[in-house]
Amino acid sequence: MKPKTERQKRVMFLHKRLKPTYKNIYKWALNNCIKHFGYVAKDIATCLCCAEDFSVKKSMHVVRCPKCKRKLELVRTRKMKYDQLVYVGKMEQVEEYQVLRFYYIKVFFKKGEIPKCNMYCVFEDWISPDLDREFVARVFTVGFYYDKGIWTNDLELRNIDRRESILRYMDSIFYYDKGGIRGDLLQKGINFDFIRKLKNIDLIDVIQSSSASVAETFIKRKNTRFLKEFIKNPMEVKKNWRSIKIALKNNYTPLDIQVWFDYLENLRELNKDVLSPKYILPKNLILEHNKYMLKRYEKLEKEGMEGATINKTIAENVIYIDRLKKYFPLHFQNKNISIEPLKSIEEVKMEGNTLNHCVYVNGYYKKESRLLFSAKVNSKPTETIEFDLYTNTIIQQRGYGNCKSIYHQEIEKLFLNCIPQIQQITNL
Structure with a gap:
């Protein structure tokens, strides 16, 4: 897509001035994102990262390589080859824009050899101070399997709507913890300490949601569980906001927030106080959730025998x-x-x-x-x-x-x- 607006022309001008940062990112990804294996045959393990051979006992399942010091998961196999794909996002500040560059990194391991790598930038998000966005990307062709696909063509301006469909096929996403972050985002709490905690959350969603006071609260507290739920399900978070504030005050973050929301809804329907720590901060969430779910089910079954409720159910079904x-x-x-x-x-x-x-x-x-x-x-x-x-x-x-x-x-x-x-x- 050819740049048409002034903003698009400026983005492409700045894009062409970007410098590649492959070496540092690959080294970081190999240490922090890639799984490390040692292939074992006849009690001799070979580190797939540095090709070092060393003896191991049959009882061992995890060991540290004596040469490169990486922690290896031992696999007893006759296989010689293994490959792994990850995506790494890197934050950069380019003039007034916050840029998030995503790199495709595929590492090819072969027993007895140093790993080889295929790596290139696949797309870039350009975010202006007012959170307007431009999307620069290669063409992504979906393969037969969910985690397979082919990147082709050069980096060009693309329709922003294509970003979501691309991300769906990017399974393992990590964020490089060095680069440049714009001052206004730092003030909202989006820094590298926070980025290190992100897992299965799109950083662009975080940046775009940061203008909301609710999201800013989660970001500054580095509470990625509640933040992820807000990005995915903002109406539910706003509905339960008063209960969430009590939970945050008591340093309580449920392992499964959606189950907690369902539990709060059951409490409401059974006329329990959803602002009372006694009810809303259970030690065993699943046990309490199931207890009140059963009570509500019994209530619904009892109400279901009444004529007005039967008519309501029929209407809802239609x-x-x-x-x-x-x-x-x-x-x-x-x-x-x-x-x-x-x-x-x-x-x-x-x-x-x-x-x-x-x-x-x-x-x-x-x-x-x-x-x-x-x-x-x-x-x-x-x-x-x-x-x-x-x-x-x-x-x-x-x-x-x-x-x-x-x-x-x-x-x-x-x-x-x-x-x-x-x-x-x-x-x-």
């Missing part, structure tokens, strides 16, 4: 089907895993009962922008997926008792690969 019926033919299949939408409130209820979670009790079927899927393994419900139709992202993916199933990653990869099919229906 609304649910009418709103989402165009998605109901969707069916994703890979070997013994199948994923399809939940097509009625009764199906949502059965899903919640089977997997012992609160998809029905907490009324997830009432959320207008959400689509609920049931992922089955060998035709048995295994996980429930909540998908946001506006942002085209997975909000949550829950197995039995709100835990991940052993098929979690396989289900996620299959679903992510099929998101374009959902988008096509949305855009009709």
Whole structure:
């Protein structure tokens, strides 16, 4: 795309002046992002990072290489080769712009040889002081598998909408902890100490959300769990903001914030005080969540026998089907895993009962922008997926008792690969 506006022309002018920083980033990535293995044959281990041979005992599973001092996971195998792909983001200040450059780093290991690397910059985010953005990138062609793809062509201006679809296929993202950060972002708490704590959070989302006072509170406290939830689900965070402030005051951050939000909703429905530390800061969140979920379910079942409630449920079911019926033919299949939408409130209820979670009790079927899927393994419900139709992202993916199933990653990869099919229906 040729630059048309003055801002686009300036971005491309500054882009051409950027200097490559491959050597330092590769060295950092090799030490901090890449998994280190030692291949073992006949009690002789070979470090894949420095090619050093040394003897190990059969009982050893992890050892430190005597030469390069890296901690190695020992793998007993006859394999000779191994490769690993990561993406590394680097912050740079270029004139008035905050630039985030993403590097593709693929390391090729071969037993007895020094690793070789294929590395290049794949895209850049240019953010102005007023948070306007330009996107400079290569063309990304999706492969058959979720984590595979091909980068082609030169770095050029691209449509910003393409960024989200690209990020979906970038599995392992790390942030280099050196570079340049603009003064206004430093004042908001976005510094390298904070960036080191980021995991599975898009730094651009952090920068864009930093203008909100809620996000700024999380950033300055370096609370990445609440920040991640705010980026993904801002309305839920704002709804529970008073309870969150009490939690922060007491240094309480739940391991699973979405489960905590569901727990707070159950407390509200049962007329409990959601501003009381006695209720909202449980030591065992899952135990308390399940306890109040059961109480609310019993309340719903009791109310469900009344005529007015029956009529209300029938009306809600009609609304649910009418709103989402165009998605109901969707069916994703890979070997013994199948994923399809939940097509009625009764199906949502059965899903919640089977997997012992609160998809029905907490009324997830009432959320207008959400689509609920049931992922089955060998035709048995295994996980429930909540998908946001506006942002085209997975909000949550829950197995039995709100835990991940052993098929979690396989289900996620299959679903992510099929998101374009959902988008096509949305855009009709």
